[in-house]
Amino acid sequence: MNLKKFFYPKSICIAGASTKEKSIGYELLKTIKIYGFNGKVFPVNPKADEILGFKCFHSINDVDDIIDLAIVVVPKQFAEETVDQLLQKKVKSITLITAGFKEIGKAGEEAEKRILEKIKNEGARLVGPNCMGVINTLDEIKLNATFVAEKPEKGSTGFLSQSGALGAAVLNSLRETDIKFAHFISVGNKADVNENDILNFWQNDSNIQTMTFYLESFVDGKNFLLPFIKNEITKPTIILKAGKTKSGMKAASSHTGALSSKDKIVDALLKQFGIIRTDDLNELFNTAKGFENFTLPKGNKIAVVTNAGGPAILAVDALEKENLILAELSNETKNKLREIVHPEGSVENPIDLLPGGDAEIYKKVNEIILKDDNVDAVISIFVEPVMVEPFDVIESVYSINSEKPIYQVVMPLPEFWQKYRNSSQKKLPLFRNPEEPAKVISNILFHEKAKVKIQKNKSEYLNLINVKSNNEIYTDGYLTQEEIVELAKKYNLPIVRSEIVEANEIKNYTVDNFPLVIKGINKNVIHKSEMKAIKLDIKSKEELIQASEEIKNNFSLKGLDVENFLIQQYVKPKHELLIGGFFDNSFGPIIMFGSGGKYVEIYEDTSIKSCYSCEADIDALINETKIGKILKGIRGEKPSDIEVLKQIIKNTIRMFLENSSIKEFDINPLVLAEDDKYYIVDFRVKMK
Amino acid sequence: MNLKKFFYPKSICIAGASTKEKSIGYELLKTIKIYGFNGKVFPVNPKADEILGFKCFHSINDVDDIIDLAIVVVPKQFAEETVDQLLQKKVKSITLITAGFKEIGKAGEEAEKRILEKIKNEGARLVGPNCMGVINTLDEIKLNATFVAEKPEKGSTGFLSQSGALGAAVLNSLRETDIKFAHFISVGNKADVNENDILNFWQNDSNIQTMTFYLESFVDGKNFLLPFIKNEITKPTIILKAGKTKSGMKAASSHTGALSSKDKIVDALLKQFGIIRTDDLNELFNTAKGFENFTLPKGNKIAVVTNAGGPAILAVDALEKENLILAELSNETKNKLREIVHPEGSVENPIDLLPGGDAEIYKKVNEIILKDDNVDAVISIFVEPVMVEPFDVIESVYSINSEKPIYQVVMPLPEFWQKYRNSSQKKLPLFRNPEEPAKVISNILFHEKAKVKIQKNKSEYLNLINVKSNNEIYTDGYLTQEEIVELAKKYNLPIVRSEIVEANEIKNYTVDNFPLVIKGINKNVIHKSEMKAIKLDIKSKEELIQASEEIKNNFSLKGLDVENFLIQQYVKPKHELLIGGFFDNSFGPIIMFGSGGKYVEIYEDTSIKSCYSCEADIDALINETKIGKILKGIRGEKPSDIEVLKQIIKNTIRMFLENSSIKEFDINPLVLAEDDKYYIVDFRVKMK
The missing domain is CATH 3.40.50.720 (NAD(P)-binding Rossmann-like Domain)
Known part of the structure; x- marks a missing residue:
């Protein structure tokens, strides 16, 4: 209703x-x-x-x-x-x-x-x-x-x-x-x-015009997001979400689960779909004011006008923190400024008018720099000095008509505020700290960019949302190795060749080619490295037998039996990656990518997205991680084939969406080998 | 004067x-x-x-x-x-x-x-x-x-x-x-x-009582720090340092240099010597108020009292962000609270008095929890409701005498402030946002802890400050391989065996034992991996010759000759580490430790300190990095010998302090090998 x-x-x-x-x-x-x-x-x-x-x-x-x-x-x-x-x-x-x-x-x-x-x-x-x-x-x-x-x-x-x-x-x-x-x-x-x-x-x-929310929980995260994904919500949406918690998912048996706190999920998914998340109430309402009262900046090149050095430096620090750019003014602009600005001031950005800068100078200077093509927005700062009345400065600057926004920061004596509230023509918002506008600009640019992405990829998103689950897998607990291999084959996931051998049969095992990996299996053991259950790069039958004995020994030290051995092709890793997925009860299916191997929890070099991820989202998923940057090739290294990686990620997403009985899965490591090919070395799938 | x-x-x-x-x-x-x-x-x-x-x-x-x-x-x-x-x-x-x-x-x-x-x-x-x-x-x-x-x-x-x-x-x-x-x-x-x-x-x-600074630059960073290091400055010192810049050191030919922006140095060194650095003016003065107006908290276990859920959640989020602990109240405390607190409120921390919580209840509740040994400090939050007068609540809570601090947050109608300024007995500071006290407590605890460290290690610091430079090395530019080996020997640094062979002589080179590493050398080439100048794990003379040809070829593709080959013992790395040092013109000698290898700039897993580092500082230098945590042994892995690593770091510090003609040095990688020993594989020293 x-x-x-x-x-x-x-x-x-x-x-x-x-x-x-x-x-x-x-x-x-x-x-x-x-x-x-x-x-x-x-x-x-x-x-x-x-x-x-x-x-x-x-x-x-x-x-x-x-x-x-x-x-x-x-x-x-x-x-x-x-x-x-x-x-x-x-x-x-x-x-x-x-x-x-x-x-x-x-x-x-x-x-x-x-x-x-x-x-x-x-x-x-x-x-x-x-x-x-x-x-x-x-x-x-x-x-x-x-x-x-x-x-x-x-x-x-x-x-x-x-x-x-x-x-x-x-x-x-x-x-x-x-x-x-x-x-x-x-x-x-x-x-x-x-x-x-x-x-x-x-x-x-x-x-x-703008929707703001203070939330402590989402009633139904997935249904909060869906209208954004479907491009039905287009108004700027700004959220202060409190109640952060460090604790990871409760049933975090997988790496992927352990690495994803509820707060990280909220953070990542709001970001993916252009919803602005703020750190506090002040930023929440400043951002709303920014959308509603000013034209929107078209880019990230910012000019700063000031009557004092210190506050301008704080503003520039804030711009840098938000990855905004201090605009490079054109020579024409600087020449025009020279005619007005005090010779001991500065016509370089930040433009310093010195304490003598009055309403007339402020207005003219702002008008000049707004005309510079290299400037997308202006932050105009005024610290009240003895000789200049703040009200006049603020009013004259806000009287300028421009397609580009001007955000004014004012640091006046307390009397100013009442006068402004009573007598200002437009009563446009003022900022009290030089750091505030940078965050506002950054939030606005973020939202506008995401909006374009969603519009452009609407059909791709709809396809993903409409994937029907086939639900063909009915196993409880973890899938067996045979089931994993079958699943990998169905979704074209490059799992390494492997075979399961009963623990007692290892001596009779006929080896076809080396090098190999041998892993001890006991269904109660999840993290194999902790058990010293793995031996790599085995080059002969003798080494294989010796390794199996050592693994048995390691298990028995912890009071466990080796039930089976998994014999696998050994691929020498250039990089170890991780792809994981899990179903969040509020936000639905989530995909994770990042650095893999046994130190994932220490390096925490992972990124997550909703499984409803368009091509651009998957690019971001990879690029947001450090290993993603390395894969693209740095220091003269040949880049690895990112397209292949993206296809593997897409296939896992499809697998996850088509099989809603999967609760979580963990591919760790996905090895990028010396031959520049990707191999899934360990793949675990847990059912709901 | x-x-x-x-x-x-x-x-x-x-x-x-x-x-x-x-x-x-x-x-x-x-x-x-x-x-x-x-x-x-x-x-x-x-x-x-x-x-x-x-x-x-x-x-x-x-x-x-x-x-x-x-x-x-x-x-x-x-x-x-x-x-x-x-x-x-x-x-x-x-x-x-x-x-x-x-x-x-x-x-x-x-x-x-x-x-x-x-x-x-x-x-x-x-x-x-x-x-x-x-x-x-x-x-x-x-x-x-x-x-x-x-x-x-x-x-x-x-x-x-x-x-x-x-x-x-x-x-x-x-x-x-x-x-x-x-x-x-x-x-x-x-x-x-x-x-x-x-x-x-x-x-x-x-x-x-408290010293606060807004700075845009340090005139002489080393002399700013020295009185702290010597324990001559004991008053809380709080700095807002503006003018951050991302750009690394200008002459950043080394990894160490490239990884250290001026701002990182400021950050690390202030932290090392207990100087509080704040993000903004508000935090600067809030922290000063915290030191001057309240007893100091003895620990990090914090109780939160509130008349409303939302602000308490924001306070708890802030506590978690600052690594403070939401105190676990004793059963005795909870029983006493039950007698006063509204049955629909909460006697669990955060203690919720509901909007009916008045001056009397606030006072009694605060008195009870201050007596709980599990509580080190209280944050008492009051949002003005219709039925309770804020002034009375604030005054009654601040009238409590306790050895533990209470920080009050108030979110009232504007009229409150004038009344408080005019009529309050003690006029103790009030905080306007629930997030503010956590930062203040965290800053105070940080300072007190650092003060103890400096007092305790005074003589160790003085010894380091008084190290005399011998200045025995007069080479310009980079030290030669021979000089490096000599330096390493003098300071007991575990450099791998190596030999230099003229490029043309490689065919006649007599090999004593494998495996080896071969590196092409041309004095203009710093980052060897970019040039593909290195071949690892060479197992025979034939492989050696073949590798040398490939390297020559790689060089000639870039228009360069191989002048010499460096033949080194090959150690198979379990972990690649980095130790570096450089001389900062303002802050003096700096030491760096972290993850090494060719991706250091991507992983940015490094920590820096002043070379005036006591044992505890070197522990922190290691522990602040992710690789440091890994070296200590995780997931059942045997810890590596951290004492050996610490000794190597100390030796490099001594080397750096005794040779003031060294401008910077880079040990990358320092390999922790499969045999659990440390080997310096690449060591470069640049002179002033």
């Missing part, structure tokens, strides 16, 4: 309105009143006839009008019956602010489930429980149904907060941070309405 | 005082007046008789009293003669605010040199030029001799800024950031007084 009434109600009912100051039921109503809701307000309280000038109803049933949106703030023991009454009244949009549900344990969880079932049965939608309400700043609505009595200014950001308190902290700070939004919603326990619903709703709401 | 008069003058002369509002000469005097300097003020202006109520002198000579400190703000064309007059008047402390010297080029540089020479001849000291003055907030002085007319509050931080503007930006923001300091000094071009002088001055000034 549509979520529109949550943000655009014509009438609201506050179930649990109160006459008691400082109670939520009172403060919420007061906030609604102060902000001036453009619709009907129906407070419900069994005893009161009037609260804060609103006529009060003794029960929901008494309300003699249609209720578009109900905000429920009753004590939790009355929550369920209140929802019942609302549903009876045919209310389809309910925000349950009341806490004390899933977050407090078993009893709360069950109550939450019951409520949700009722909601679903009636085709209604529920926001919360355990949330702090909703805001729409647009003139035709003007609804602040939270209990923070601030008057947020109109903007075009959508802001969803999983944490009510984080939302409250942002609302508390509005007068200092100048954050503006169109919609705010606190989703609390996300029993029904969650980030996936809101994402799709905002994409289709023309009042929303 | 002593710098005391710069901070503690009894009389000051303002040369260039002006009657013109908004001019520096006027604003500076106004600022001095507003702040209420506790001493005599002598403005000098050739035309005025009185400015801002001060009697004005027409020339410096007219001043009929002793001048402790002169602040010069005359136009630059009069700067030199003003200094002359001050020196004639026997003024020994001069702050030259006037700009237009070294920073504008040749002419300015020469004027600056002339002034400096005069200053030195008279035994005076000069701060600046191109700076913004000095502040002392202590009651007996009360000097704000800058042109930012703020009234900084008294504190115990020393703050030095190389950039005047950065200093001004900090001063502009004081009323919002609540930064407090004892001394502020802007050192500008650092013609005479620089960070090294101030560092030592502040160490010996009992009014200074």
